[in-house]
Amino acid sequence: MHELAALLREYDRARAYTDDLWKDLTPDEVTWRPHENSSAIGWHLGHQAHVAHFMIRNLTAAEPSPDPELDALMDSANPEKFRGALPTVERLTAFRDTVADRVHARIGDIAAGRVGAPAQLTVVATHLLTVLVNHEYQHDQWIGEVRAEALGHALPPDPDGGTVHRVDGYLVLDCL
Template sequence: MHDVDALLREYDRARAYTDQLWKDLSPDEITWRPHENSSAIGWHLGHQAHVAHFMVRNLTAAEPSPDPELDGLMDSANPEEFRGALPTVERLTAFRQTVAERVHARMSAIAGGRVGAPGQLAIVATHLLTALVNHEYQHDQWIGEVRAQALGHALPPDPDTGQVCRLDGYLVLAPLG
């Protein structure tokens, strides 16, 4: 099992890779949708953070959403046509940053034993962080495809870590063993 601190570094690395996929794009490229039933890159950015918040909230610590107005918009259970307009790039960036800070705070508290049931939550935290890293990369695949194929931008190299590999074309946290 990976330890929580190492997984937090992988989470940061995955988020940094995501940033390489979108930070040089224009606001129009971030909000552009390939077709009416397709999500924009900006939606995927918000969704990645939305899932991270809800996983941490539901599995380790009940806390309010950092931006409740985005909850319905970024929920993949809501069909595309009912999600509404994307927020500004600045708001998406702030949402992603706040969620990442909260993930770090909660996972660091767990790793430091500053929670009830520290042993049990350490196991939950390792699986949760593995899922967050893999979910980040899952949506990076789509972002990368739109970036390269539809928008004509080069892709950055895969993250430089021995902990990530490609499986079925997707970057994933390498399984142990």
Template sequence: MHDLSDLLREYDRARAYTDDLWKDLTPDEVTWRPHENSSAIGWHLGHQAHVAHFMIRNLTAAEPSPDPELDALMDSANPEKFRGALPTVERLSAFRDTVSARVHARLGDIAAGRVGAPAQLTVVGAHLLTALINHEYQHDQWIGEVRAERLGHALPPDPASDRLGRVDGYLVLDPCA
């Protein structure tokens, strides 16, 4: 199993890859939906951060949502047609950055032993970060498909890491590599 510092670097690498997939797109491309029962790239961006926030909150530290108005919108349990309008690209980006900062702060506290049960939370944190990284890449697959196949943009190269591979076409972090 990797240490938390290494996993935080992998988390940053995954987020940077996501940024490579969307930051050069227009706001219209980020909010465009291929069809009525399909989510826009922007939804996937918000959902990635939403899941990271809720996993950190529920598994390591109870804390309020950084943007409560986005909670229902970014929850995949809500059918697409009931989610509502996407926020601006700027708000999505700020949400992602805030959640990332919170992930780093909480896992940094765990790595430094500034929590109750630091050894137990280190195990939880390592699995949590691995899940967050793989969830980021899971949604990157869909974002990349829409980017390339529907919007006609080239894909960036895969992130460079000896710990990454592909399973069923998806980038994944091998927790044992």
């Protein structure tokens, strides 16, 4: 249970770092695409949440999407030119927050033993949270590059906590 709580804190830290990368940008900067075959920062924000939802849904609890209209748009299997227009920043924020709340609720149920196979799901949840944190940071790398190089904004400092380091330029979570 302690490990899941620590991993949830890491998930929150990764999401907070993502917020540091984009919350001070204008809506135009969030939806701007560097070129035709490139994703906007806003797409990466939605994609991070989309993957978190599908990982939780497919590995721990079958539940409907919090915003089914965003599913195809945020799926990286769909080529950029076929994804469609991004939703508003407010809708992206609500989607991200709802998914994070669901991650916390489901992992909380697992940690408290309120699931059918608590020991097995604890193993799954431990790896799942590690993947979610590292996926968040994977897309933060691209968001940060666009923020700094294309939009000219300073980067925030790396998350502090002693549990992440850089590998090939990407932040990754150490195994707890």
